[in-house]
Amino acid sequence: MLEIQNLTKTYGKHTALSDVTLSAHDGEVFGLLGPNGAGKTTLLRLLATLLTPTSGTATVAGHDVQRDPEAVRRVVGVVNGGMGLPARLTGREVLKSFAGLYGMSRSQTDTRIAELDEKLELGRTLDVRAGEYSTGMRQKVVIARAVIHDPAVLILDEASSGLDIFARRTLLDFVAATRAPGRLTVYSTHVMSEAEEVCDRMAIVHEGKLVTVDTLGGILARTGERNLERAFFALLRGTPAGGTYAV
């Protein structure tokens, strides 16, 4: 569902992502973990066709991000930290306008909004103007907007940041519920407990390089640690500065 080969992105002289090769499969919630500046956002923006690779390739649901970005955009939904909402529109109006961009009919749109209302517990958020939203309300509508067209691939970049425990719980339950045949969710976070809970497999990136890709069980077994946070530090300690990593 996601095939990444030798993907590299440089900004001027700075290499944000270096020679990353990995694949994520149909039916998975796939985690992308790493400290600040590791290259997670860069990788996700490359997959969402918001950036172009310096070298290497990536295909999303069979579509090459460079050769067919339009097709990639049709099958992905993206949530990232910097997404705002028009202050004067209600959540429902935001969702309807996005549904229109995807060519959804009025009845398809109403059905989908009702589904998302249930899954994301949108409630009164739908009929309040975005300018009056709390962080949690805003993030729920941003997520609903990203999935209004029911994309096969959902990309969430640090989607839980700033959320209180109620909104975070709704988000994590929603992410877990995206696990289905024909679907892939890529979930980037630096919160290890979130990855432990929702990710089937995860890639750890550090300083633009891939450190490992494995299941939680595999990572714990390999490092001999009792939780992901400890394993994460053990793996980062074990990586040679500027060297190559065993994946």
Ligand SMILES: Nc1ncnc2c1ncn2[C@@H]1O[C@H](COP(=O)(O)OP(=O)(O)OP(=O)(O)O)[C@@H](O)[C@H]1O
């Ligand atoms: N537009 C840009 N121009 C120059 N350098 C950039 C640009 N975007 C990112 N970088 C650098 O590339 C590296 C990777 O950044 P990226 O945002 O992908 O990391 P991240 O893992 O998402 O981190 P964070 O969790 O802090 O968002 C960082 O060193 C960052 O400073």
